[in-house]
Amino acid sequence: MSSDDSPQGLNFPTEPLLKGILSIAIIELVKVKPIHGGEIYQSLKEKFQIDTPRGIIYTILRKMEGEGLLVSNWDIQESGPARRIYHITEEGLEYLKYAMDRLRRSRQIIMLLLGDEK
Numbered sequence: 402m403s404s405d406d407s408p409q410g411l412n413f414p415t416e417p418l419l420k421g422i423l424s425i426a427i428i429e430l431v432k433v434k435p436i437h438g439g440e441i442y443q444s445l446k447e448k449f450q451i452d453t454p455r456g457i458i459y460t461i462l463r464k465m466e467g468e469g470l471l472v473s474n475w476d477i478q479e480s481g482p483a484r485r486i487y488h489i490t491e492e493g494l495e496y497l498k499y500a501m502d503r504l505r506r507s508r509q510i511i512m513l514l515l516g517d518e519k
Contacts, residue, residue, distance in 0.1 A: 424461050425500045426451060428493055431471060437484040438462060462487060470496050 426449050430441055442458055445451040465471045470493035477483045489497070 420461075421500075422504075423451060423453060423457070424465065425497070425504065427458065427461055428465060428470060428489065428497050428500075431487050431489045432494065432497060435486045435488045437476070437486050439484070441487075465493070469493075 423445075426445060427441055430436055430444050430448070436444070438455065438459055441462070442455050445453065445458070462471065462473075466473055466487070469490060471487045472490055473485045473487045475483050476486045
């Protein structure tokens, strides 16, 4: 999924559903291990085939941090730039469990819409 999957010449709006799925994918990556934004960007592409602008990722990270789902700290090394490392909170774990349950329920509807009922 890229930020521009619209048919040529058409500019369809980004659906809130896709933004919600991006947030879930990000918090799932942070759950696995403390991680910095650049690594999140790369992992989204590799693990979920999501290619989205880095600015959107950082906006979502700041929003989730403001909501108490994530916390961050600066990793300052002798060489290279300082990096903000994100960690999931207990509230973030609860949110992720809730979001994954909703995705599972939504999967049935999506499969019906796509004609893939099994």
